[in-house]
Structures are given as structure tokens and as C-alpha cells.
Amino acid sequence: MRKRTGAIAVALVAAWLTQVQMPADARPGGRVEIRVDRGPLMMADGIPAPAITPEIFGANARWIDDELGAWDPATQGPAAGFADAAKAADLELIRYPGGTVANFFDFKKAIGPVAQRGCQTSGGFAAVRFGNLPAARNGFGPDEEEKLVSAIGAKTMVMVPSINQTAQDAADYVEYMNSSSDGTATNPNGGTDWAEVRAANGHPAPYGIETWEYGNEPFLDGQRYWRDADLQTRVKQFVEGGWSRQTAASTTYQDDDGLFSGCDLVNRKASTGAPGQTYRTRYNPIALPSDATAESGPIAEPVLTVAGAQWTRVDSLATTGPADHVYQVGTADGTVTFGNGTHGAIPPKGAVLSIEYTTGRQDGFLDFTKAMKAVDPKITVCSGWGKPEFVDAMGKRPYDCIGIHSYTDQVGGDADGAYDSTELYQQLMNASDRPTQELVALRKQLGKYFPDPRKRPALTVTEYGTISQNGPTGVSTPANFAAMQMHNVYETTMLIGQVSNGVRLAINSNLNGGPNADPAKRDWGNILGSPPGFGITGRSMSLTLAAPLIGSAPRQLTVRNNPVLPDQNYAAVVAAATWTRDGVRLLVVNRSLDKAMPITLDPDVGPAVKSARQTTVTDDDITAYNNDQTQPVQPATTALRKGHTVDAELPPHSANLIELGY
Secondary structure: OOOOOOOOOOOOOOOOOOOOOOOHHHHHHOOOEEEEEEEEOOOOOEEEEEEEHHHHHHEEOOOHHHHOOOEEEOEEOOOOOOHHHHHOOOOOOOEEOOOOOOOOOOHHOOOOOOHHHOOOOOOOOOOOOOEEHHHHHOOHHHHHHHHHHHOOOOEEEEEEOOOOHHHHHHHHHHHHHHOOOOOOEEEEEOOOOOOHHHHOOOOOOOOOOOEEEEOEEEEOOOOOOOOOOOOHHHHHHHHOOEEEEEEEOOOOOOOOOEEOOOEEEOOEEEOOOOOOEEEEEEOOEOHHHHHHHOOOOOOOEEEEEEEEEEEOOOOOHHOOOOOOOOEEEEEOOOOOEEEOOOOOEEEEEEOOOEEEEEEEEEHHHHHHHHHHHHHOOOOOEOOOOOOOOHHHHOOOOOEEEEEEEEEEEEEOOOEEOOOHHHHHHHHHHHHHHHHHHHHHHHHHHHHHHHHOHHHHOOOEEEEEEEEEEOOOOOOOOOOHHHHHHHHHHHHHHHHHHHHHHOOOOOOEOOOOOOOOOOOHHOOOOEEHHHHHHEEOOOOHHHHHHHHHHHOOEEEEEEEEEEEEOOOOEOOOOOEEEEOOEEEEEEEEOOOOOOOOOOEEEEEOOOOOOOOEEEEEEEEOOOOOOOOOOOOOOEEEEEOOOOOEEEEEEEEOOOEEHHHHHO
């Protein structure tokens, strides 16, 4: 961990969990009273909140296109300006290879000489779902990622894809990253000695990746892929693995019955009329009736049609004649091969090809975890399904942690048209407590299944932010909405909720936007601005106000006379605090749109305060954001009057750090 100015042992709690609400006109003296108590913060499951780790400053990175320009392939190092910006943002953890886009990622195609690497398939979002990502977009592999984090003094956590990957593949990934290379064929996973492959690629020492996450957002229809549409069936498949029938009627996706080639799972193939055509299904493996088990039940035969006419599966084309309408499958890799005109007929040129099939057995979370820990028992494996239905599906079975994606959907307007900035702000603030409420509920739920706190899975937040959606009239949020000062207030509120609920790591969405030659089109709604330059965003400045809070376990915070704002459902002030023999640190947000909030901070029976200061991140304009031309959102520090209590004023829509020294 990098040295942080003023870092002290930490005590904190989210204000809305303990505050006493009073109407705004009943606030004595018009001041919000905040007292930092000495007792530990007891979380919703009845245990003290754990120490806060540096990994609350994390970001999600997408590996494609040299991590969207963060990596310079010419120098094989961070792009100019990236390392300095990442250090200024206190970046401690990068989630690699990303989220949705990495759902099909195959690490074996992303190692070794870049010129010899293969293509990848996109999971969507940052590139077309099921689309081909050519080798030219696959130059930022696991080894490049480790060079990047080494240059900025950070660490990596790995999202392990669950689509068209097996538990064995994941174990190979762990072996590549974590096993020792000793030249004596020590190979805990069998098969290829991946540690020796890593050494041959230029890094003999293991990387020692500690945190791994299985899957990304499988609870969303857009990321269920082979799994069933029914949520209860799907979560069981996610946990335990299983089988699923793929047909032309599959909901969510088009062409699940198609045949494809290479990494392109978008464009289904028609017959070329050539002999010996071989294609692949969208998902592998293919399960046949002979593969049926007591767990699977009967498995139906694949149904393949050529121009609407059904052809017959055979075990071998070698015994068939030139007019036989037959095909052969490779079950493990999902291949489908037609005849060459001598052994098996050739599908006519242009004929539409369709196959209904069962994919399975697909491995699940339990299989992946077991295989990965067999290679390195010290690793932590989190579930990428961080929802109540996963907790219920797992029941009392042990696991390390859940990876929660804390998002709220934001629209840019309603049936009457686009929101103005005030309406947009109120919509955002009204949603800002929801992620914290979800954390509280999950902690309570885990406590019921795991009464012994020592066995209770940990909470991690492996993505957080907002998702912009189109409103009823098709109006989305404005450009760079996620970079605006209103969004900084929202994200700081979320961070306070995370640390007050014992979240071990927090991955912001996202690290940086992609490069754009037009400065007006660059994406500033991330931890860092887009390349070139990687400017420091208001989001980064707001979140890093929490840096002095890193180091020890939370204590209690009591807030009184905190007004619920007129016609809204949220209180003005949200805070987290520390109390030690050295002083008090208070991370506090004022969510009021246009009213400053006077506060009195009571350190609770401490010595007289010798120093007091307030650092504020805000701008008068809630739509302001930093960019290449101007940087209006900046921290400003002022001295406060000292005493046994300290008065301060929180500007409207601001994030603040108040530091008292004894």
C-alpha cells in the first residue's frame, strides 16, 4: 500500500443507519449534529465492521484495444500520462480482463508473442455481443496487465469467464498466474505446465493474484448466454453447472440455433457448397443422448436441418455414402462437420443451416472454485452473482465472498420529455441510498445462513456506478452525465455505504474511457479521463477524500437533526467517521441541491482540538465536469475554528473531508 498523508486508524458508519430524523424546521439552531462515538460499528448482521482496506480504491478495466489506450504496445509499458494519473487517483486494484465484454475471454489466446495470439469473442457492451475481436485487439493480456499494475503500485483481481470455459480452464489460469516455475515440472493442475509457459513468456516468478471472481452479471438476461431464461433454473445452473437446450426459439438472443466459425458468433453461416465444411455451435460442449446422467435426465438428440430438411447425426462420416444427408459432431468443442461428397453429402451452396442441441455439462461455481483452489488453496474466489437468489441457492454451503454489482438505472426523461438538470439531480439522489440498502439486506441474509461470523462469506463490490437507460420518449442521460458533479456526490454516497457495511474491495465502473481524437467526444465519466492525457476526474477527487479513512475498523457515528429534503426521500447528510487518539476524520456528503448544511462535529469526550480543516470537492454547477479544456471540479481546503466541538458548513451538492487533530 502506498503511503497516504494523514492516514489513521478508522472508525465509521453510514449516517442514515443511526441518525435521528427531525423535520427541517425543527432543527435546533439549524445545525446538523454529528457525534463520533468510541464504540465499534455493529453492522446489520450483528458483527463489528472489519478494517477498511486500500482496495476500496479499485477500477474495472476492459482488456480490449490495449485497455482502451492505457497500454502502449510500442514501449510495452503504460501509455504516457497513465501511471501518474493512476497514482494521483490512489488506484490500488484493477479488475481484469473486465466485465461484460470479457465473458468469453480465453487467457490462453492472450499470452505469448502478440503477433502469435488468437482472436477472442466479445461478451457485449464494450464491443458487439458475440462479435469477433481479432488478434490486433488482443494485445493486452495477463502479462501486460501485471506490468501495468506494477508500474502504478497496484494489484489485479481477475474475473474468470464462465462461458465456453471450463473449471479446468480456470485452474489453468490460476496456475499460469500463481504457480512456481522451477524447471522440474511441478505442475499442480496436470497437462500443460502453465507456470513454465509463463516463465518462457518472460516472467519466471508467480504473480500471486489473491482475488478471483467467477462470472459477470449472469442474473441479467443479456448475460445469461447458454443458461435458461427462468431465474431460479438459471441460478441453479450458475451454482451447480448443468445443461440447457438451445433452439431457434431461445429468448433474448437471435441465432442460438446457428452454426458459426472461429470467434465470430454473430454471423451464422450458410453452406458454401465446399466439401468437408466444419462449423461450430455458439456454446460448447454439445451433450448427446449417451451423455445422460441421473443429474441431467434424458438428453434429446441434436436436430440439424439443411434448408429446412433434417439431416442425421453419425458417429463417423467414414462409413457413409455420397448421397447420405449426415453430419458429425465434436462434443467437446461444439464442432459440426459435413461430408466431402464421397463420405456424406455436401450441403448445397447457400443452404440455411440450423441446429437445435443441448449444451452441457457446463461447469458451475462449485466446480470452478474446487478446481481453482486445488491449484492454489490461498486464493479467494467470489461469486459474480451477488444477489439474494444466489445466497438462497448456496444455502449453508461454504464460499469465500460474493461480488456485488451496485448500480442504479438512470433515465434522461419521462413521458413529458427530457429532464432538466434539477430533475436529473433529484432522480439520482433519490436512488443513491438503494445500493446501501441492498448491502444491508445481503449482510442480514448471509447472517441467517452462517451464524458463525468466522464462516460468513465476505461482501465485495466488483462494479458500481449508474446505468443510463432510455426513458419513455427515448431520452437518455446527457453526454458525460457520469462525469458531472451530481454524479460525484452520488458515488461518494455509495462509497460511504460500502465501507460502513464491511465491503472488502470496491471496483468503480470504470478505469478510463477509450481514446478519441475529438476532445469534445472523450469520456470523462470514469476514474481517469480518456487518453491521451488521462486527466484527473472529479469522481477520482471525490472518492479519494476517503484515503485517510484507510487502516482500521469502524466505530459508531450518530447524526441528529438531519433533514429529509422537501418532496424527496433522502436525508441531506451522509457521513462516515474515524475516532482515534490522534483525532477525528469525517467523510461527509451534502446531498441538498441548493442549501448549504451547517454542522457541528462532536468528537465525544476528547481533548481540545489543536487543528481542524475541511477539504471540499464541488462546483456551483451540478453539471460541471473536468475535461481537456477546463477543470472546474477541484478540492479546496480551509481551516476551521478549533474547540471541543467544531462547526463547519457543507456547500450544496458537495463531498467533504473534515480532519481534526489532537
